[in-house]
Amino acid sequence: MSKLTNADLNRLRKEFDTIDKMDVSSVEYKNLKKVLKMRSPEMLKQIEKANIKFLSKLATNELLRRKRDGWEYERAFKLAGLE
Secondary structure (H helix, E strand, C coil), X not given: CCCCCHHXXXXXXXXXXXXXXXXXXXXXXXHHHHHHHCCCHHHHHHHHHCCCCCHHHHHHHHXXXXXXXXXXXXXXXXXXXXX
């Protein structure tokens, strides 16, 4: 899946609106960052533009990191026929 639906984005927005703060040392935060690393640039751009509390900023950071360092999964996505 290379795109999120509006329902997906709304569900994410609703879930993240309930979070008051994020502990960057928590397992949940680290898992969230791993999940974002596995997402396509298109999905990350959708999340970035959706203005989802905490998540949009993490998506922006991941896109910037990829621009700076490259994206190790990009080749795998292309080989799998995904964009």
